[in-house]
Amino acid sequence: xxxxxxxxxxxxxxxxxxxxxxxxxxxxxxxxxxxxxxxxxxxxxxxxxxxxxxxxxxxxxxxxxxxxxxxxxxxxxxxxxxxxxxxxxxxxxxxxxxxxxxxxxxxxxxxxxxxxxxxxxxxxxxxxxxxxxxxxxxxxxxxxxxxxxxxxxxxxxxxxxxxxxxxxxxxxxxxxxxxxxxxxxxxxxxxxxxxxxxxxxxxxxxxxxxxxxxxxxxxxxxxxxxxxxxxxxxxxxxxxxxxxxxxxxxxxxxxxxxxxxxxxxxxxxxxxxxxxxxxxxxxxxxxxxxxxxxxxxxxxxxxxxxxxxxxxxxxxxxxxxxxxxxxxxxxxxxxxxxxxxxxxxxxxxxxxxx
Amino acid sequence: xxxxxxxxxxxxxxxxxxxxxxxxxxxxxxxxxxxxxxxxxxxxxxxxxxxxxxxxxxxxxxxxxxxxxxxxxxxxxxxxxxxxxxxxxxxxxxxxxxxxxxxxxxxxxxxxxxxxxxxxxxxxxxxxxxxxxxxxxxxxxxxxxxxxxxxxxxxxxxxxxxxxxxxxxxxxxxxxxxxxxxxxxxxxxxxxxxxxxxxxxxxxxxxxxxxxxxxxxxxxxxxxxxxxxxxxxxxxxxxxxxxxxxxxxxxxxxxxxxxxxxxxxxxxxxxxxxxxxxxxxxxxxxxxxxxxxxxxxxxxxxxxxxxxxxxxxxxxxxxxxxxxxxxxxxxxxxxxxxxxxxxxxxxxxxxxxxxxxxxxxxxxxxxxxxxxxxxxxxxxxxxxxxxxxxxxxxxxxxxxxxxxxxxxxxxxxxxxxxxxxxxxxxxxxxxxxxxxxxxxxxxxxxxxxxxxxxxxxxxxxxxxxxxxxxxxxxxxxxxxxxxxxxxxxxxxxxxxxxxxxxxxxxxxxxxxxxxxxxxxxxxxxxxxxxxxxx
Numbered sequence: 034x035x036x037x038x039x040x041x042x043x044x045x046x047x048x049x050x051x052x053x054x055x056x057x058x059x060x061x062x063x064x065x066x067x068x069x070x071x072x073x074x075x076x077x078x079x080x081x082x083x084x085x086x087x088x089x090x091x092x093x094x095x096x097x098x099x100x101x102x103x104x105x106x107x108x109x110x111x112x113x114x115x116x117x118x119x120x121x122x123x124x125x126x127x128x129x130x131x132x133x134x135x136x137x138x139x140x141x142x143x144x145x146x147x148x149x150x151x152x153x154x155x156x157x158x159x160x161x162x163x164x165x166x167x168x169x170x171x172x173x174x175x176x177x178x179x180x181x182x183x184x185x186x187x188x189x190x191x192x193x194x195x196x197x198x199x200x201x202x203x204x205x206x207x208x209x210x211x212x213x214x215x216x217x218x219x220x221x222x223x224x225x226x227x228x229x230x231x232x233x234x235x236x237x238x239x240x241x242x243x244x245x246x247x248x249x250x251x252x253x254x255x256x257x258x259x260x261x262x263x264x265x266x267x268x269x270x271x272x273x274x275x276x277x278x279x280x281x282x283x284x285x286x287x288x289x290x291x292x293x294x295x296x297x298x299x300x301x302x303x304x305x306x307x308x309x310x311x312x313x314x315x316x317x318x319x320x321x322x323x324x325x326x327x328x329x330x331x332x333x334x335x336x337x338x339x340x341x342x343x344x345x346x347x348x349x350x351x352x353x354x355x356x357x358x359x360x361x362x363x364x365x366x367x368x369x370x371x372x373x374x375x376x377x378x379x380x381x382x383x384x385x386x387x
Numbered sequence: 388x389x390x391x392x393x394x395x396x397x398x399x400x401x402x403x404x405x406x407x408x409x410x411x412x413x414x415x416x417x418x419x420x421x422x423x424x425x426x427x428x429x430x431x432x433x434x435x436x437x438x439x440x441x442x443x444x445x446x447x448x449x450x451x452x453x454x455x456x457x458x459x460x461x462x463x464x465x466x467x468x469x470x471x472x473x474x475x476x477x478x479x480x481x482x483x484x485x486x487x488x489x490x491x492x493x494x495x496x497x498x499x500x501x502x503x504x505x506x507x508x509x510x511x512x513x514x515x516x517x518x519x520x521x522x523x524x525x526x527x528x529x530x531x532x533x534x535x536x537x538x539x540x541x542x543x544x545x546x547x548x549x550x551x552x553x554x555x556x557x558x559x560x561x562x563x564x565x566x567x568x569x570x571x572x573x574x575x576x577x578x579x580x581x582x583x584x585x586x587x588x589x590x591x592x593x594x595x596x597x598x599x600x601x602x603x604x605x606x607x608x609x610x611x612x613x614x615x616x617x618x619x620x621x622x623x624x625x626x627x628x629x630x631x632x633x634x635x636x637x638x639x640x641x642x643x644x645x646x647x648x649x650x651x652x653x654x655x656x657x658x659x660x661x662x663x664x665x666x667x668x669x670x671x672x673x674x675x676x677x678x679x680x681x682x683x684x685x686x687x688x689x690x691x692x693x694x695x696x697x698x699x700x701x702x703x704x705x706x707x708x709x710x711x712x713x714x715x716x717x718x719x720x721x722x723x724x725x726x727x728x729x730x731x732x733x734x735x736x737x738x739x740x741x742x743x744x745x746x747x748x749x750x751x752x753x754x755x756x757x758x759x760x761x762x763x764x765x766x767x768x769x770x771x772x773x774x775x776x777x778x779x780x781x782x783x784x785x786x787x788x789x790x791x792x793x794x795x796x797x798x799x800x801x802x803x804x805x806x807x808x809x810x811x812x813x814x815x816x817x818x819x820x821x822x823x824x825x826x827x828x829x830x831x832x833x834x835x836x837x838x839x840x841x842x843x844x845x846x847x848x849x850x851x852x853x854x855x856x857x858x859x860x861x862x863x864x865x866x867x868x869x870x871x872x873x874x875x876x877x878x879x880x881x882x883x884x885x886x887x888x889x890x891x892x893x894x895x896x897x898x899x900x901x902x903x904x905x906x907x908x909x910x911x912x913x914x915x916x917x918x919x920x921x
Contacts, residue, residue, distance in 0.1 A: 037731075037742045037765065037769050038829055038831060038832035038835065039737070039738060039739050039740055039741060039742075039816075039818055039821075039831060040737060040738040040739065040768070040818030040821050040822050040831065041731075041733055041737040041738075041740070041742065041760070041765050041768050041769070042414065042415070042571060042737040042738060042768050042822060043767070043768035043770070043821075043822055043827065044412070044822050044823050046780070046823060046824070046825040047770075047773075047825050047826075047827070048773055048776055048825050048826055050825065051776070051778065051825050105773075145774065146774050146776060147774035147775050147776045147777060147826075148774070272779075272783065321776045321777050321778035321779065322776050322777050323777075324777075324779075325779070326777050326778075326779035326781075326782045326790050326792055326793065327779060327782045327783075327790055328779070328782070328783060330779075331779070370790065370793060374788075374790060374809075375409075375782065375785075375788040375789075375790070376788050377659070377787060377788040377789060377810045377813050378409065378646060378650075378656055378657075378659075378786065378787045378788050378813060379646070379656050379657055379658050379659035379660075379661075379813065380658075380659050380810075380813075381656075381658070
């Protein structure tokens with residue numbers, strides 16, 4: 034008989050349950066993306082999830098690991114998250130490349146689930162952005178914001194997805210537009226004030242919240258993302274520490290600097306709703322594998338993400354800094370876990386380091 | 388939404404409780420035997436008494452095969468300080484004394500005294516009842532608690548008398564009566580409070596008298612409110628409500644842990660490496676308090692305890708007073724279990740108890756619960772280990788503030804220095820981390836392994852150091868001997884040479900007797916000169 038060590042009771046939680054809870058939490062955002070970008074979003078989601086799972090299967094097979102791992106949902110989640118960070122206009126081969134990269138280099142080469150330093154989906158996304166900056170910053174005009182391409186038509190979407198804009202007698206410029214963050218960055222560079230730039234863009238906080246502004250698939254609707262985020266918090270799949278400190282740090286920095294000089298620094302609400310902040314805060318930064326383990330470490334991590342996001346957005350070359358911030362903070366996790374630990378019961382002053 | 392509010396409240400420490408301890412988990416309770424009136428377990432055909440039923444040194448058997456023993460008669464003499472004697476739990480004949488398996492995860496054996504009951508249940512009346520304990524000195528009462536064989540019935544079975552010390556350096560202000568039964572399935576403490584509230588409060592009063600405490604808190608969780616009312620009534624009946632308070636805490640595991648309970652009630656933490664007494668607190672379990680009452684007021688040694696006999700494989704679970712030494716399978720049979728072979732028997736609760744091999748193991752002082760679980764249920768909780776996804780649920784659940792995932796990783800990789808750096812030895816093995824782990828990692832198992840290995844390494848280090856010192860002192864001794872030998876040899880050589888020189892000089896003198904003064908010079912000068920001359 035095997036010697037069984039206590040405890041002999043279990044909460045019933047599992048990796049699979051955790052992963053599928055996150056997938057469920059992302060469904061509203063995925064549905065909004067389909068509403069905004071029609072079949073194009075559907076094709077992109079299918080491509081990323083399918084390619085991720087297939088790559089995972091091949092990796093598990095080649096590395097002689099248990100094939101059952103495929104069904105723990107982590108590969109499907111990586112694919113889903115990756116798709117939600119991509120612009121609707123990316124061609125199929127980029128989505129495929131990113132999916133393979135996320136699984137092979139982002140996860141399996143580190144040793145598989147649980148061992149990767151970086152969030153696989155985000156690392157693939159960053160590689161795409163650096164390698165293909167044009168395609169990765171060309172945002173489809175959403176269906177309800179004057180789209181020139183009929184993305185609700187399956188045939189058109191399919192042709193566009195596989196053969197590019199020429200196949201549907203369009204040009205990149207005709208079907209794409211700038212995202213609010215990108216537009217603001219360009220205008221600010223030309224000396225236009227924040228309020229002027231936003232009104233030129235016809236930016237609306239309300240639309241940014243419920244979802245009509247151009248951006249990546251999943252960034253469309255803050256509301257849909259918040260639904261998912263609150264669901265995850267309620268299910269205790271994630272803790273509040275990372276998303277709240279992350280968003281609060283960005284908002285606080287933006288608020289303070291906006292007070293100092295409203296012409297140069299965008300307001301807090303704009304920063305919170307624009308770009309991938311909410312997606313990153315609730316779904317990327319909270320990736321258990323690449324974030325700190327302790328509550329106090331998570332707070333430090335969230336703060337770091339927030340600080341870097343705002344700094345990159347405001348002073349960096351890239352209009353969006355959320356994913357870079359998370360990736361950079363991912364590197365810090367081993368250090369955070371080593372130096373920022375919870376206080377152990379019965380120890381009141383600083384622990385003596387061994 | 389409600390969950391979220393709860394999460395936020397908990398995070399901001401807005402829970403109704405003023406000093407919640409850190410971490411903890413909410414468990415499914417499975418209290419099948421809640422408020423089931425206690426029953427007396429029938430007499431088995433044979434009783435077995437392992438010579439060690441407490442933390443500390445084992446006892447030495449005082450009886451021989453063929454001796455007749457009485458209920459409450461001392462049959463094992465305590466050895467050393469951290470030890471309490473063992474008593475027979477009924478009258479009968481000692482049939483054999485031999486090594487026998489004990490309830491311990493290692494399945495190790497210890498000398499065990501076997502007694503065949505004669506059915507008369509005659510009582511040894513050598514302990515005189517001391518109902519007027521208030522007029523007795525703490526020293527006298529302490530000796531009574533010791534010879535009655537009382538060890539903590541909450542699970543740790545630490546000899547109780549050791550704690551009951553009136554210390555001038557550390558005066559005890561508050562005695563905590565631990566009525567918190569945080570393990571799932573178990574209801575024995577709850578039931579004992581419902582049935583024996585007066586005895587428990589008297590026991591508490593004795594403890595307060597012994598340590599000179601001015602106040603006491605009876606701690607009860609809100610899943611056993613009826614016990615709180617009964618205890619409150621008992622306190623009022625005995626006119627002790629001025630000094631004894633009944634406090635109800637929100638249910639959370641492991642609140643029954645001594646350190647956690649002290650924190651929950653007083654907001655104070657026991658400093659690392661120290662004892663509750665150092666912050667003026669003493670805690671005792673309700674079962675122990677009742678045993679103290681029986682020992683002092685009734686003159687009864689500890690020979691039985693209330694045991695929760697339950698589990699999902701048991702047709703009729705019960706709370707039973709079981710004599711120590713009763714075989715576990717016999718007890719389970721009384722609750723309708725046909726065979727002990729098809730079930731897993733958990734000794735204690737599911738969170739911290741151990742799984743016993745189905746052999747004739749006796750009920751001992753530590754047996755607060757006996758759970759007959761279906762093998763499938765147990766196997767489901769011991770699911771195959773998956774990779775750690777670093778979710779940190781373990782860290783959130785840990786009442787000690789550790790980071791179990793990193794700790795387990797270091798234990799698993801045998802990086803014990805790192806594990807110690809992550810405070811391995813502050814783990815209380817409550818199992819909250821393993822309970823919540825989505826990857827089913829047996830974290831506590833790794834910690835036990837790590838602790839064992841570190842202890843072994845420390846022992847080996849001490850041994851190596853001792854051997855090194857031994858070998859060094861041997862080398863030193865040998866070198867010294869060698870040097871002494873050489874010194875002797877040198878002296879001998881010198882003497883020899885001196886003698887030779889003297890002889891040579893004499894010879895020279897013989898050849899040249901004319902000059903006397905020269906001989907003297909030669910004897911002082913090195914030898915060669917006269918030799919050359921000769």
